[in-house]
Amino acid sequence: MLGIAGGSTMAACLLLVGCGASGEAPGRDPFTATGELIALSGGEAGARNACFTCHGLAGLGDGEGAPRLAGLPYGYLAKQLQDYADGRRPDPTMHAIAGKLSQSERLSVAAWYAAMPAPDVAYGEDAASPAIAALYQNGDPARGLLACARCHGAAGEGRGPANPPLAGQPAPYLAEQLRLWQDAKRRNSPQQVMLSISQRLTEAEIAALSDYAAGLPGQGAP
Numbered sequence: 001m002l003g004i005a006g007g008s009t010m011a012a013c014l015l016l017v018g019c020g021a022s023g024e025a026p027g028r029d030p031f032t033a034t035g036e037l038i039a040l041s042g043g044e045a046g047a048r049n050a051c052f053t054c055h056g057l058a059g060l061g062d063g064e065g066a067p068r069l070a071g072l073p074y075g076y077l078a079k080q081l082q083d084y085a086d087g088r089r090p091d092p093t094m095h096a097i098a099g100k101l102s103q104s105e106r107l108s109v110a111a112w113y114a115a116m117p118a119p120d121v122a123y124g125e126d127a128a129s130p131a132i133a134a135l136y137q138n139g140d141p142a143r144g145l146l147a148c149a150r151c152h153g154a155a156g157e158g159r160g161p162a163n164p165p166l167a168g169q170p171a172p173y174l175a176e177q178l179r180l181w182q183d184a185k186r187r188n189s190p191q192q193v194m195l196s197i198s199q200r201l202t203e204a205e206i207a208a209l210s211d212y213a214a215g216l217p218g219q220g221a222p
Helices: 029-043 074-086 091-100 102-113 129-139 148-152 171-182 192-197 205-215
Strands: none
Touching: 029 102, 029 148, 074 091, 074 102, 129 148, 129 205, 148 205, 171 192
């Protein structure tokens, strides 16, 4: 189900982006229990499209095109599902899946994944070149590039419901989303922040930034 990706596979769902949405994840209650049932059964979208088939039972994704959903902000997950249902985030597979869920079901699925624990990330401090680390942390004012850390956190921990964590996401997924924004195929970031940023990046920078962001330590890291 939430298998959202840059093309049309059930691979990718929700990540990377700019600022705007809100909400806190409800705790473990009948609402999140309903979300669990939908995540495991697919609800009206059918068992073949159940979220876990792409994103795993622990919501950690597949390490490639299917992102981790576990521990992402509730408001962010809810917005992405709504954007898929409305067609504001184009993807044939996810549009069909999200469109078959009611608003309440989309919210309960978002709550279920938001309540899951985020993974521990194996952090390699020397994994990226100093230039890529500087580009992520500081941006490039000469090119009008905002720092990724400004919205997604210096440790990739995310900053608020509209700016999701990047730490622990599959690097191929992050790169794919940047390319979708670069080609204006994904346009659901507020004020088109990600469109503007991605179009100033080279292909080599997209690949290297995705690797760097995916390997950041995330919440509670030094």
